[in-house]
Amino acid sequence: MLRRLKLLYFRLLGKDPEAVVVTFASGDPGLAAKMEAEIRAIEPNRRHFVIHNRHGSAWQIYLQLRREFRHLRIGIAPVLFTAEPSPLRLAAFLLAPTKILAYNANLERHHLKLSTCIASFLFLRGVAVDRIYLRPWRNNGTRQSEKYTIAEGRPLSPSRRRVAVLSPYFPYPLAHGGAVRIYNLLREASKHFDIFLFAFIEAQTGPAQPDQSEGTRSLPAAPGSVVWASSQKSPQQADIDHMMQFTARAVLMELPRYREPRWASLSPPDVREYDSPVLRGLIEQWRKTYGFELLQVEYTYLASYAGDVLVEHDVTWDLYQQIHRRERTLSSWWNLYRWRRYESAVLKRYRRVVVMSEKDQKLLARPEARVIGNGVDLHRFRPTPEPAGVRLLFVGSFRHFPNVQAYRFFVERVWPLLVHRVPGISLTVVAGPDPHLYWSAPSPHPRISIHALVRDVAPLYEAANLVVVPTTVSAGTNLKVLEAMAMERAIVSTPSGCAGIGLEHARNVWIASQPRDFASAIELLLSDGALRTELARNARQLAVERYGWRHLGGLQRNLWRELMPERIRIRPGTPADLERIAAIQIASNEAAHWEPADYVHYSFHVAELEGSVAGFLVTRTIAGEMEILNLAVDPQFRRQGVARALMNHTLDTFTGTVYLEVRKSNHAAQTLYSALGFSPAGLRREYYESPKEDAIVMRM
Numbered sequence: 001m002l003r004r005l006k007l008l009y010f011r012l013l014g015k016d017p018e019a020v021v022v023t024f025a026s027g028d029p030g031l032a033a034k035m036e037a038e039i040r041a042i043e044p045n046r047r048h049f050v051i052h053n054r055h056g057s058a059w060q061i062y063l064q065l066r067r068e069f070r071h072l073r074i075g076i077a078p079v080l081f082t083a084e085p086s087p088l089r090l091a092a093f094l095l096a097p098t099k100i101l102a103y104n105a106n107l108e109r110h111h112l113k114l115s116t117c118i119a120s121f122l123f124l125r126g127v128a129v130d131r132i133y134l135r136p137w138r139n140n141g142t143r144q145s146e147k148y149t150i151a152e153g154r155p156l157s158p159s160r161r162r163v164a165v166l167s168p169y170f171p172y173p174l175a176h177g178g179a180v181r182i183y184n185l186l187r188e189a190s191k192h193f194d195i196f197l198f199a200f201i202e203a204q205t206g207p208a209q210p211d212q213s214e215g216t217r218s219l220p221a222a223p224g225s226v227v228w229a230s231s232q233k234s235p236q237q238a239d240i241d242h243m244m245q246f247t248a249r250a251v252l253m254e255l256p257r258y259r260e261p262r263w264a265s266l267s268p269p270d271v272r273e274y275d276s277p278v279l280r281g282l283i284e285q286w287r288k289t290y291g292f293e294l295l296q297v298e299y300t301y302l303a304s305y306a307g308d309v310l311v312e313h314d315v316t317w318d319l320y321q322q323i324h325r326r327e328r329t330l331s332s333w334w335n336l337y338r339w340r341r342y343e344s345a346v347l348k349r350y351r352r353v354v355v356m357s358e359k360d361q362k363l364l365a366r367p368e369a370r371v372i373g374n375g376v377d378l379h380r381f382r383p384t385p386e387p388a389g390v391r392l393l394f395v396g397s398f399r400h401f402p403n404v405q406a407y408r409f410f411v412e413r414v415w416p417l418l419v420h421r422v423p424g425i426s427l428t429v430v431a432g433p434d435p436h437l438y439w440s441a442p443s444p445h446p447r448i449s450i451h452a453l454v455r456d457v458a459p460l461y462e463a464a465n466l467v468v469v470p471t472t473v474s475a476g477t478n479l480k481v482l483e484a485m486a487m488e489r490a491i492v493s494t495p496s497g498c499a500g501i502g503l504e505h506a507r508n509v510w511i512a513s514q515p516r517d518f519a520s521a522i523e524l525l526l527s528d529g530a531l532r533t534e535l536a537r538n539a540r541q542l543a544v545e546r547y548g549w550r551h552l553g554g555l556q557r558n559l560w561r562e563l564m565p566e567r568i569r570i571r572p573g574t575p576a577d578l579e580r581i582a583a584i585q586i587a588s589n590e591a592a593h594w595e596p597a598d599y600v601h602y603s604f605h606v607a608e609l610e611g612s613v614a615g616f617l618v619t620r621t622i623a624g625e626m627e628i629l630n631l632a633v634d635p636q637f638r639r640q641g642v643a644r645a646l647m648n649h650t651l652d653t654f655t656g657t658v659y660l661e662v663r664k665s666n667h668a669a670q671t672l673y674s675a676l677g678f679s680p681a682g683l684r685r686e687y688y689e690s691p692k693e694d695a696i697v698m699r700m
Contacts, residue, residue, distance in 0.1 A: 019075025027082035058090035136264035145254040153244030159641035162292035164196040176397035177479030188553025190246035197250040270301040303346035322473040357500030376482040383488035393464035395480040397432025410470040417519035461487040469497035485539035508538035554652035573604035591632035617646040628660035661695035
């Protein structure tokens, strides 16, 4: 009876009683095809129609469709919602307002209806389906991990002071800018300090679990060596082994699983995501067990762990302020408020704050803020001849949300202007680990290739003709810019992308803000090889002059020593010290024997330990090169770090080439110099007197 009434009702309306499916392919054709295939599988017994993009306004398209479907009843209308605008979507709403089944770029689907208006709004704003229904009063699946792995590295030394570093990730391989910075500065610091590393790792990508019960344990009283489960090491194990060559101990903590609405906490969600009571306990226990004197915390969202030095890779509230100025939404205001409140409070807990640029230092306006900028490995990133072609390179881990915004700005607003004007142009994107978790839309063009974890980006720079840095919001300094400079590749950047580095428009970079200007700059440089080469060479020169890691590592070491109680005091030598210097020189047969009175004519420093002059160092500098003339330590003060302290004081403030001679038989001194970065450069026959002996020339 009901069926007959239904047939009669629709006949009176002039419509077919059997509902049809009308799919609106309002976006990427590949995604639209997948959406169509899925809906056909879900509704195999219904008639299907597919509407592709049409010319005209949404109202004009609606009128066309209304005529075409006037005799059909629409049961469901799948519509693809991706980044590019399409009047077809509004036409779909006008045609079947209560039947819209929305698909996003992940091909997740949600039925848009008034009864779930908030969920529908969030879905259209790009919130993933599994996050839409999170509630702050529910158990959403948040869990604190108790799993961690302990790795042992090089032996501890009584002559090296101990420092701990907390990082939100393991800083090797060098897959993104933050890892590059932490890795290189720790490697430099390890020449003078024993490093204890605390780092989070992803549960699914962490190292293989050790044998027996090493993977999950209570706080160990005396942690032992990790024995890996396989004799054939995985890439993760090899990465750890590489890092442990210059790290004393490491805790690799499994990242907690944070599953709460991102708007629902007064603290920024990033802070809560990395909160681990187990790791806090480990840090305190290791402080007592190993006696490290200082804890450096990397990134603002770990600042609640309360160390001595906080490294602000960017001033986070500044990033959110830039976003709020552009978006002017309740969400952007709430994020800005939370970060400004949190950051202002935690900065007061630290004795020193490290920032990346003078701009960030001025923003914080705090006396304890020090600038130790980003750098580049000038040996790893060496210039190579540029290949023929029109290849662009974008480097930026999608974990850092400004990189996602930069990528979207480029592919949505700049790339469409280029792809038809520059034949054969291509774009390579290095998006960092698991980019789909942070931006899930696929590549919008077949000549755009997206790479996730790239263990060595240098070959990609070598293959590129131009590096693009389309950053729309940024703070600090961009390591990818420094890498491109070192590789001698021309750069097109927004003002925020190259801020704080000292680059000049049309001299060593091309700066453009608007999409059309950015596209025109790329087109100009790809067509003008001479201009491209000039920009690249000038950028390389600036990188060599200012951004080597050795110089920056010296700044970090000096900062650490500033915060530690002095054991050894280094000061300029005076004529009053010469009698003591003569006694040390006589007691040090292996040292060069000069007339002590001559030392006052050179750069002359002494080290005081326990109230006495324990050693001295004499150098001279000619034409930008330093020569260490003599270094000696009183035998009663040896093996207490005196020689290392004298060398550190001198090397940390000098960035040129350094030479020295050492007796061929003085193996202890050679070991020290090698640890400081010196390598053999020659041999001088019978250089030393009393007794006669050859000298090995070493250079750094």
